[in-house]
Amino acid sequence: MRLEGKVAIITGAASGMGKAIAEEYASEGAKVVVSDLNLEGANAVAEAINATGAEAFAIQTNVTSLDDLQHLFDETKKAFGKLDILVNNAGIMDGMEPVGDISDERWDLVFAVNTTAVMRAMRLAIPIFIKQGHGVIVNNISAGGLYGARAGAAYTASKHAVVGLTKNTAFMYADKNIRCNGIAPGAVITNIASSMTNINQLGASRQSLGMALNPRAGQPEEIAKLAIFLGSDEASFVNGQVVGIDGGWTAY
Numbered sequence: 001m002r003l004e005g006k007v008a009i010i011t012g013a014a015s016g017m018g019k020a021i022a023e024e025y026a027s028e029g030a031k032v033v034v035s036d037l038n039l040e041g042a043n044a045v046a047e048a049i050n051a052t053g054a055e056a057f058a059i060q061t062n063v064t065s066l067d068d069l070q071h072l073f074d075e076t077k078k079a080f081g082k083l084d085i086l087v088n089n090a091g092i093m094d095g096m097e098p099v100g101d102i103s104d105e106r107w108d109l110v111f112a113v114n115t116t117a118v119m120r121a122m123r124l125a126i127p128i129f130i131k132q133g134h135g136v137i138v139n140n141i142s143a144g145g146l147y148g149a150r151a152g153a154a155y156t157a158s159k160h161a162v163v164g165l166t167k168n169t170a171f172m173y174a175d176k177n178i179r180c181n182g183i184a185p186g187a188v189i190t191n192i193a194s195s196m197t198n199i200n201q202l203g204a205s206r207q208s209l210g211m212a213l214n215p216r217a218g219q220p221e222e223i224a225k226l227a228i229f230l231g232s233d234e235a236s237f238v239n240g241q242v243v244g245i246d247g248g249w250t251a252y
Helices: 016-027 039-051 066-080 104-132 153-172 201-213 220-231
Strands: 007-011 031-036 056-060 085-088 135-140 178-185 242-245
Touching (some): 007 066, 007 104, 016 031, 016 085, 016 220, 039 056, 104 135, 135 220, 153 242
Parallel strands (some): 007 085, 031 056, 085 135, 135 178
């Protein structure tokens, strides 16, 4: 029970990696806030967790909405009285567009979900963490935040920005007993592809060149194991790191 007594918010937790992280956190003793735009899916995850004897509740959150994010944090404090871990997992893909083809609309939407929402959630968490004297942030970033050939221009840039945000936040609050780390998954079997529309053929063909080097796709539960470690006291000396988890894909 490595997270016993901890309270964790997990965004994008109705499916995929977020769902796995919510379930694994609960199994390790955490009280979990299952946040997602898909309320039906979030409710199903929370109900399954509660059926095991753990504690969770679901809340609908559009992470691009300041009001929704504030409501998420308010309801978490109302239900559990504190917040120990923030897992920024919600994210969307672009359409693999290279910079010559990206539209302002796509760029703005991808950054709103993948970058600005992460910053805002962290901004809401920091005062709570400072007041209580501790806190942990885990950002699900993607290998696309470390390399240039894993997605289109918007997604790649949005995730690179979160790498910088993660490292800066870790440095700024290191003396406040606040840790901030990132996870950089490679190919993982989730439904994120459902957020992809109007796939750019040039970008998709260029991005696909690296797929032959990928040893296999990961399972969401494998990513969740790393999220447990980074959220736990076992990682007390790990701060400002972005940890690749991709089966060796990016080692080539």
